[in-house]
Amino acid sequence: MEFKLNIPNTLAIGFFLFAFLTFQITEAKVHRHTLKIKSKAYTRLCNTKEILTVNRELPGPTLRAYRGDKLIVNVINNANYNITLHWHGARQIRNPWSDGPEYVTQCPIRPGQSYVYRIDLTIEEGAIWWHAHSQWARATVHGAFIVYPKRGSSYPFPTPHREFPLILGEWWKKKNIMDIPGSANKTGGEPAISDAYTINGQPGYLYPCSKPDTFTVTVVPGRRYLLRIINAVMDEELFFAIANHTLTVVAKDGLYLKQFNTTYLMITPGQSMDVLLHANQRSDRYFLAARAYSSAFGAGFDKTTTTAILQYEGVPLTDELNRNPPVLPPYNHTEATTRFTSQFRSLRPVNIPVKIDTRLLYAISVNLMNCSDDKPCTGPYGKRFSSSVNNISFVNPSIDILRAYYRRIGGIFQEDFPRNPPTEFDYTGENLPFPTRFGTKVVVLDFNSSVELVLQGTNVLASDNHPIHLHGYSFFVVGSGFGNFDRQKDPLRYNLVDPPEETTVGVPRNGWTAVRFIANNPGVWLLHCHIERHATWGMNTVFIVKDGPTKSSRMLKPPPDLPSC
Template identity: 55%
Template sequence: MMLAKKISSFNILCFLVLSCCLQCLALTHHHWVVQEASYTRLCHTKRILTVNGKFPGPTLMVHKGETIYVRVHNKGKYNITLHWHGVKQPRYPWSDGPEYITQCPIQPGETFTQKVIFSTEEGTLWWHAHSDWSRATVHGAIIIYPKLGPAGYPFPKPDAEVPIIFGEWWKKDVMKLLKEALRTGGDPNVSDAITINGQPETFRLAVDQGKSYLLRFVNAAMSLSLFVSIANHNLTVVGVDGSYTKPITNDYIVISPGQSLDALLLANQNPNQLYYMAARAYSTGVGVNFDNTTATAIVQYNGNYSATPFSPPILPYLPYYNDTNAAFRFLGRLRSLANKDHPIHVPVKVTTHMVSTVAVNTIPCKINDTCEGPNGTRLAASMNNISFVNPSMDILQAYYRHINGVYKRDFPNFPPYLFDFTADYLPLSLEIPSRGTRVKVVKYNSTVELVLQGTNLISGLDHPMHLHGYSFFIVGYGFGNFNRSNDPSSYNLIDPPLRNTVIVPISGWVTIRFTANNPGVWFMHCHIERHMTWGMDTVFIVKNGKRTKARLLPPPPDMPPC
């Protein structure tokens, strides 16, 4: 099952961004205009949705602990929302962004001022649209520098820093592709190309011999996890998803949709040669279509060297597209920094245990409809056999104002059906999920362990699962069915990686833990866009604590109406 096809025309937003440094009380002003722009890609000139006429959009730069204000004016013809991916927004989900979860969308011609509160995040995150499939072009990097002062980075300061944003490109208008996929119930078309900083092959990274570069990687792709490598050069990973890690050096990285990663590149190779940076899919689903193109960028040394455009760049090694062992050999090495200056607090005593399946499903086709899913069905997706349905008003407003009938508080702690989740052949009767808006309510400061179990219904696949409002510790993962008696014995409770998006391995499971100390309404979903659209989602409602500073803050006065 794969995603849509290329971008075409639409109008959209005009943003005015006001940055406020709470430490120094100085206001700075950023003007962001989100609008149509023309770009030429793969011999096609298209009108695409952009911010400030840029694709990718502007890079937002803040220091740890700062707060910014973003005034969003929608000048387009479609509804829009913006999400600050990985920003925890303590006690303030009102600006988190997912439509019909924490807000109703900003309608054409309307304005909404978003307050974005940075707290413990450091490193690289990103922002993107969180409505329909607009994030295909409405996205950009967020750089969170250390607090002002002598501490700085916990690694040697690089000579330069470069955002590297991966995306997908479609020749057609993604909104039309979404509409067509929803009409037919089939699998959307795969993208036509993978991009690096908006280009499939023309981005150049100029480096100086002997200098180091902090590459701030973001995977903004709609459906593809990626293997990434630079020919003849190693990458030293020093951060993931807005948190620092123990340095690990490797000749390739793996990054899923929604994830960010900081890596140091040392320019220590022959300067007379050009080198390719390359990215291609890591895709494991049997019979699942995917974009199998390779995006490339040129790494070129500055100076009077003999390298010319006629000297072919060297291609790097990349694992085969379905090499799960290579992917998790890399991912399994990631560890939190976990030192005196960057302590972590892994929940040890768990008060809320949960297990949730993540699955691609089918639902029967309506009478007189022609559906293009397997065996004439409509494709769907689920968590714990529930295919999430967006309500007609946002859940946060309903929760805050005690409005009944918008959602049910009965998302199950465990799968409703127990079977061999990773078997090669499963009964068709297991493919059909229930549908509804069902959420999980947890007490403030409870410690949550959530096991995400992959299934082979329809087709097994790796699923990048993202939780809003929190970073979580990845304490364990494995293949096959999770075994509650044996698998916890291998958990890492000392220095597990701290992330906001985790890859659930094909035919496997992953366990995350977090302390529910951020009251509010927080979305959890697969970051493969079509899976989120099909219903691989749920919502955590974290109740207020007793203290004033443990309670949800009130909404701003200009929340968009439904």
Template identity: 50%
Template sequence: MPRYPWSDGTDFVTQCPIRPGQRFTQRMILSDEEGTLWWHAHSDWSRNSVYGAIVILPPTAQAFPFPKPHAHLPILIGEWWNADVEEVFGNFLAGGGDPEVSDAFLINGQPGDLYPCSRQDTYKVFVKPGKTYLIKLVNAVMDNIMFFKIAGHNLTVVGTDGAYTKPMTTDYVAISPGQTIDVLLETNQPPSHYYMAARIYASGGEFVTTPATAIIEYVGNHYTPPPSPFLPSFPEYNDSAASVDFTDQLRSLANDVDVPKIVDKTLFYTLSVNQLPCLRSSCLGATRLLASVNNVSLLLPKTDILQAYYRGIIGVYDSDFPDFPPSSFNYTQGVKAKEQSGPGFGTAVRVLAYNTTVEVVFQGTNLGGGVEHPMHLHGYSFYVVGSGLGNYDRVRGPATYNLVDPPLMENIAVPRNGWTAIRFRANNPGVWYMHCHFERHVSWGMGMVFIVKDGEGPHQKMLPPPPDMPPC
């Protein structure tokens, strides 16, 4: 969305919600993306069912950086509650604890054969032998990283988040909520039908372990299908190494990777699940869960931050989001009692001058037991230059950075009790949300906002708003 945050669609960050019976025309501006992106609602938990894929093809005069696929297969991994999702959301906030666990995972809207409700509606893909198919994979699940496999077949990863990657052959994919991954499937196995399946990865908590399934069926040859398709074997549901190792292997394809080598601004952001005493009668216990970045739990205002910034409305936000956490401690091990206090609340933003080169080091903490955090930055793609387990070391960490061919991404899963470093150039003026893509975490306040100021040139300034912006 170069210079145009007005259609970014984030409630009370870049717009106020579209009111019942009203309308707003989204104007989508792409820049250099090729591959797969996705769109989704950003109001409460409506994204659970309001989402879809965006497939961006190369210019007609150019080719894919891999053999042209026979066909494209958009595959969207979703989630299903038997209850009304907005009621689940309301009960979750009122109770102060974790949300109700969903009842099923989905592939293109169907849970598949292994669930008792919809065997006859299992999603099926018909393929021809000896062809190559480009699967456009989207994780639209609310709160979980997912493993994805196709029985009997290897996959070749060729892109993520609208950017190409060096080809990587694997028998499984680990994909975070909000992430897209493009993979090539070669139909080079004996003609039959095979399960395509998505199964949860989770380092803790309650969850559904039954995989969502779809069926890959070979056509054009006569065969007698087995009584049931072959189900792939997955990594264990809590195999953190399998999730981390997959992401660590991603590499950028381009030879002209523009990784900022000199950093103007280094930001160190701790990511925590916190607790506060719960004084409401609806609470399920004595405490309620919150989440924070640098111990600040984001409170969204009643007037969106973009309107306030553009029109100079004071009192909506503060420009003092901290560059570092308020105190240092052993982030990933046992935490002292004084560090277990609840976060502060604030609507604080970080203001960046145009063209500032930025490094953000995300540090997961063991507060709340420690979990992964898939971090997403609106308005930008960023280079993932490094990651590791344990506490980030300011001397040894940068020595491990990949500044040659790091992947260009929009979402990155910070490992459980670990760290991840990203770099980007702040050359897209506007107001841009950065948040965890676990929906429970962002609902608890794990987010912050960057304001990138205009540059001096005529093409370095934010474009004016459309006439139909929803009123606050």
């Protein structure tokens, strides 16, 4: 399958309606189609501004495929910024060349150039997504990626009447999104906070200028629907709910879970969830709503609420809505977050590594650094914000790490990333010093080695819930808790029976999360926080997984059109 995704020159638009694009897929082979690039004028209320779009849509087009399919995506960059795309949740087996993070697995696609990404779907099934992985472009360059069960197979639940992708995003009224990280870097302070969250490109009914175009989900009484919910927000986890309705969570990150019912979701940036909705309430019009979960004390965040409408068929389209909004937990309700995520369990039998070859403890932290000149920065105490993993703030190299590794180019990265914090201390105590330094360092893993990675949150500056995403892999979340990880006691409480398999996991505020995986996908793979300000400040690191002994366990060769730096 071939999609031609065009990232045009910045387009003057306001808020968008969401467009559903369906691509007919007939067999589990590569099909070559061209999605023609057309200009389309958008006229919306609110402010008009220039943003990056894909095929002049916000969100971008929904990609649809079946488990086991192969996709070819031709990305043409007609923008004025460098671009890369990442296929979030796709394993990219043996093919890090198509994974996307700039200066990790590729140099960016320059303005006027193109690059062909190849995605071979394997175990993915459900909602995953695609997004830019360069600068702050993913704020508007993103879209849903739906993977259906293999042909001849079915869902592990009754087939829904219809599905609706719901992409949660952000909007800045006056800021050029691509200028935000550079402006923050100059001052050393926090990036500009968004003015609104959005559902499928619209802030919703509570914003007068968006009210006429609020996204609407129309349902038939008594039928069931599958909501494909994706958090594309740059900087905040979100609570989500539908007034008067119970939701049934069936999958996360393109992997099935044991079903459970809930009145709300907590979904972090980077995560996707498949949720069943039974239209079993009185025929009316109800609010869908989302707002922030922000656990970092003192940190600024967007306090607005975005909405969409659940419209029962036959109810007149009037301005009157059921005025009872959905009950959402308070902004800082960590207990509600924990109660929700603790229900995740794998649906199908899992093969969890029991004998561990490599044990890693990564302390993740928001830090402060001295300013580089005599002028004070706008961060706390006149310093500048930074972030780190094991005291290292990641720095992008001059060429991508993958190319340097494959071609044995020296001086681009170092293989001495610390496998434990350089200094052991009370990570979740008060008023902690946690100095950081810049570096481009990696950990090298032997092929097929079993890995346990403990992600330890810290209270160095402002403890937060960190959504950590590992490229190239899924992992089993075997344990989680608050406080400092105890190597003797906490493993005794691991779930080694049915832990959830995920690709993006939230490390709780002032707590820890333990994950396990087999390093059987050779290549260069990024691990990072999906809160964009944290990633921008340096909360990233890299695994290099060596080739295996056979041809089928070795990394593929680089493609001929690989962008140069």
